[in-house]
Structures are given as structure tokens and as C-alpha cells.
Amino acid sequence: MILLTGDRSRYTHELSKGLADSIRVVDVDTSSVDGVVDILSTVPDLAGLVRMADPWSLQALAVAHRLGLPHESVEAVSLLRDKGRLRRHLYDNGFSRASSIVFDPQTASLPELIRLLPFPCIVKDVAGNASQNVWLVRKPEELSSVLVAARDAEELRGGALTAEPYFLGPMYSAETVSWAGETKIIGVSSRALSPEPHFREEMASFPVHLSRRMRGELAEWISGILSSVGYREGVTHTEFIITATGFEIVEINTRMGGVLVGEAINRSLDINFHGTFIDLALGRRPLVMDLDPEIRQGATQIAVYAPSVGVFDGIGGTEQLLDHPGKPTLYPIRSPGDAIPTTTDQRGVLAMLLADGETAELSLHNALSAVGKLTVRMR
Template identity: 80%
Template sequence: MPDIKPLDADEGSPVTIAVLETINFGLEYLVDAARERGHELILLTGDRSRYTHELSKGLVDSLRIVGVDTGRVDEVVSVLRAVPDLAGVVRMADPWSLQALAVADQLGLPHENTEAVSLLRDKGRLRRHLYDNGFSRAPSIVFDPQTATVTELTRQLAFPCIVKDVAGSLSQNVWLVRRPEELASVLVAAQHAKDLYGGALTAEPYFLGPMYSAETVSWAGETKVIGVSSRGLSPEPYFREELATFPVVLPEKARSELAEWISGILFSVGYHEGVTHTEFIITTAGFEIVEINTRMGGALVGESINRSLGINFHSAFIDLALGRRPLVMDLEPEVRQGVTQIAIYAPRIGVFERIGGAEQLLDHPGAPTLYPIHRPGDVIPATTDQRGVLAMLLADGETAELSLHNALSAAGKLVVQMR
């Protein structure tokens, strides 16, 4: 049975919905969705500066912002108990995912299946589940980098393989291990990593093929694929995410098979209600999962979908928080345009000063727009993963292909200055 409990308030009664942190961009769409339903939004955050760009649009007058340590469930619950008409908690960002579920549970509010979310967030458990249930042709091996030995792992692993944090994000702590002799350096790197969130590593098969991501929404065991994005990665051995284009038009047979495959996986783990961002590879032998995130894709994935399809995909989180079937599941929007996002990375570590050349974007085709992530003066500690992203550039086009060329051309006009 699903964990979601329906809202008791009358359909038209205004209520308050709490957002326990969210991704950098898209807060405006959440506010719009709540407002369209006659409800008010509260943003609970431990760092208001994360939403500087979104709040610069005038959203301060459209929602309440409460400063709280969002990593502490007891503090969040205490704050929300003082909200008399609270009806739901929006869960969007990975680092606060389990906290949001715990808060909703303690307050008796609608929420997704906690065990299913925990399983999907654990890359090692997920790979084992996929293999055991016939959704993947290869399993994984989970190990503790502090105690594992090269000799032991060499006997267990097939090479090449991908080694990564079981609970990682932002493309951090991901290593391509082509040969056994490369294991030693990976173990040393993992042992000294300060941001190994899961505390363990998983060694997974190295699947060959292009990577894509699918955005889905589910209700009562029914899953709908909203759309698919292409993914552009950096040259190996790093897997730095550099661009994404929406939508990918798959052949009808492949599209149907993909929808059935993802639906089957989500149903098998008990994730019957919720949104997912599923990264997968199309190999010569079929689909293979990279990871399944129980949220919308990060950066500007939501923005791309909304512009391309003319919908508010963020509204699904408002409906789910209220324990209702997301309205976007019943829409059949036509593609209005293609949209591409490109990550603007720092060329080296150091102090970020500015991005020059933005003035050339004003008359550029595709209406390219910069979405800042870092501010001048920020220290950039790495360039091989998403910690090095300074800003996102978004451009559109009549088709996905044209939007890609517009975005690539616009990004080429920009010059990053570091010191």
C-alpha cells in the first residue's frame, strides 16, 4: 500500500505547503503551481543564498522564507507544527530527501514510500535489485574503501568497471577503472575523500553507449514518461556532465519499451508515487540504468521541459505533497521547441572572477540566457565534476538539434576569468 495519505481539507480550501530545500532553479514554478491551486508556499532553508537567482525575480513577496537547519528533522518539525493549515511537504533535493520524508511522516502528511526512496538512493542496493529482478545483465559489488584490498577486489571484479560512492551526487567520486593496477590509486583517493556521503563504494559494469535521462511521474503504480534528454559528458576518465538537450525523439518502439522498462523497475521497488530522473545508457544489448534519482533532474532540466512542452512540470511536486494525482500525468502536450543547457565550467581551480562576453548573447539566435551558480569571489575547488560549474547557459531552437547548435555557438562567446 502507498504511504501517501490524502488531504482532508476541502478541494478549494487554501492551505500551506512547505518546501524543504529545493534545486537551484525552478522555485518560481513551484510558487506558480501553489498559487494556481489557491495555496501558500513556505521555503525552509539553511542557506538562503542558494536561491539568490530565483529570489531576484521578486519571489520574496510570493512566499514565506524560514531559516532553519534543514538537516535536523526535529527542528523542521518544530517549525512546521506552528503552521496551523500545513497540508504537505515538498521533497525535491537529494541531500534533504530522507529528512523531508521523516518530517512528513511525523506530521502525518502525504509522502512517498520511504523504503523505496532509500533503495533507489543507494546505488549498490539498486544495482543488485536490478540484476536480481532481470532489469540488468550484470550486478555490482559493494565494499568499504577503508578495509578492502586490491588483491581481494581484483578477484571479484570484471574490468573495466565504474567505481563510485553509493550515495554520491554531482558526479563526485566516480572513477573509471580499466585495469587491476588502477585500483590502488582509486582506493587511496576514496580513503581520503571528505565527501564520500555513503561511506561505501560500489563497483559496477562499464556499459558502452550514449547516456540519456528520462523524467517520469508516477501515481498509484502508473508511471508516465514526460520526456527524455540527451546527455553530453566530458572525455574519459571523468564523467563530467557538460550539456543536455530536450527532447530526444526516440523511435516509437524504443519509446514504448523504455516506458515499460522504467515503469517495471519503479513498480518492483515499490515507488508507486513520485517523480524520478532516470539516467540510462542505450547499449547494443538494450537499456542499462546508470542511476535513478527520486526527484526532478537538476540544473535546468525542469526549465527545459516547461519551455519545450508549455507545461509546469514542477506542479507535480505540489500535487504529490497534497496526496493527489499529478495533473501533468493527464496532459498530452505537443513539443513547442527544443531547449539545450550547457554547463560553463571553470577552466582551473582558483577564485572565480567573472564570465566575460555575455553582452554578445543579446542578439544571438535562440535567446541564450545565463543562470549563475557561483558568485564572483567564490573559491572553485575542482573542475572534474559539477563543483566546477560556474553557470548554466540555456538556449532554444525550433528543434532540439537547432537549440543545441544555438547553445554551443553562444557558449563559445563566453570567457571565464579566474585568479
């Protein structure tokens, strides 16, 4: 196995455990298709390419296509990556009760937007990730400051914003695997967000117990959406809200859920969900499609955020985790000395804490208790 990365700090925990001794790590700008192709062209008997994160999805597909490797539908992934196009597609095909309005924050007319947008609404980057560049606009008077913030944003990946209705209700995420047009839900996680107006992701518990009726309706709904966009093979992480009138999509990501979602699935179901990516990269039916695993336990992950911007200096209290129920484990994401630019989105995450429990609810209480023993030092 070869790891191509432009930022080794993303793998702080894994590399600290000796992973670099068992695989080859190559530093490269993974947004450069030519650069990645040049490196992989020298690999003998190259079998497949695995890609995980959203920002490099289309580049990775382009690399796989040029090297003749199995890969997902470029058209489907492109549509799902564009939040504005996806919202319109959902509305046009009967999967949502509302469409979107896409605009360029640099040239948009404030009076015209006020006339067009539904209030309250959510305004976000059409290709955003990690909860960055997402704004709740409750009333027209708040739109001007949002436009200023968008124009000053350091990184607006999609170059445009999409506005969509503000759906009320709790948010969940479904992890699915598709092969030859067949889609299987592996499980559903609960999600907890920070108080508004920010949408900072703070914790998730797996698996959520759904009634047979609701699970069947959810499976049919997500399968129908993926079929309608032509996504026939791959893994998806679908964030959705259960509103008073039914399901509404927040976004669909053509990857596993972020941070420790995969680890939570592995622990709870006693399977190797990550092996799905190897199967897909080799162009074969994922083994997990034919498994019917029992729920062995629950698992909850909690993000440890910096309490303020500044320089991260360390986390205290970790020795208390050793005797704590639920086997809480702290996975570092940042290293002491790292500058923390914000605390309102996932750029402020310092570490993730993962704890087990006999059920998802008990794992949640174990995780909440454990994370309360930690103290973050900033300077």
C-alpha cells in the same frame, strides 16, 4: 510558500529576481529532521512538503511522516538512493545483465578486490550525487589510487563504494511521473559528458526523438523497475545508457532532473512540470498524468565550468547574448568571490546557459554558439 534552506547560494538566481519578497525564507539545517519539524509545526494549516534534492530526500520523508503529510514510499526511496542495492535489485529481477560489489574503502583488501571486480568497471559512492566520487577503473593497476582517493574524499555520503560494469554507449535521462502504480514518461533528454576518466555532466538537450517502438520499450522497462521496487507515487529522473544489447540503468533519482531540466520541459512542452510537485505534496493525482502535450520546441542547457580552481571573478560576454538566436539565458550558480575547489565535477559549475530552438538539435547549436561567446575570469 516557505523555503527552508541551509544554503541560500543555491537560489542565487531566483532570490536576485525578487523571489524573497513573495515567499518566506527560513535558514535551517535541512538535514536535521527535528529542526525542520520544529519549524513546520508552527505553520498553521500546513498542507504539504516538497523536497527536490537527493541528499535531503530521506530526511524530508521522515519530516512528512512525522507531520502526517502525504509522502512517497520510504522503503522505495531508500532502495533507489543506494546505488549498490539498486544494481543488485536490477540484476536479481532481470532488469540488468550485471550486479554490483559493495565495499568499504577504509577496510577493503586490495588483492581481494582485484580478484572480485570486473575490469573495466565504475566505482562510485553508494549515495553520491553531482558526479562526485565516481572513478573509472580500467585495469587492476589503477585500483590502488582509487582507494586512496576514496579514503581521502571529503564527503563520502554513503560510507561505502559500489563497483559495477562499465557499460558502453550514449547516456540519456528520462523524466517520469507515477501515480497509483501508473508511470508516464514526460520526455527524454540527451546527455553529454566530459572526456574520460571523469564523468562531468556538460550539456543536455530536450526532447530526444525516439521511435514509437523504442519509446514503448523504454516506458515498459522503467515502469517495470519502479513497480518492482514499490515506487507508486512520485517523480523520477532515470539516467540510462543505450548499449549494443539494450538499456542499462546508471541511476534512478526520485526527483526532477537537476539544474534546468524542469525549465527545459516547461519551455518545450508548454506545460508547468513543477506543478507536479505541488499535486504530489497535496496527495492528489498530478495533472500532467492526463495531459498529452505537443512538442513546441527544443531546449538545451550547457554548464559553464571554471577553467581552473581558484576564486571566481565573473563571466564576460553576456551582452552578446541579447541579440543571439534561441534567446539564450544565463542562470548564475556561483557569485564573484566564491572559491572553486575543483573542475572535475559539478562543484565547478559557475552558471547554466539555456537556449531554445525549433527542434532539440537546433537548440543545441544555438546553445553551443552562445556559450562560446562567454569568457570566465578567475583569480
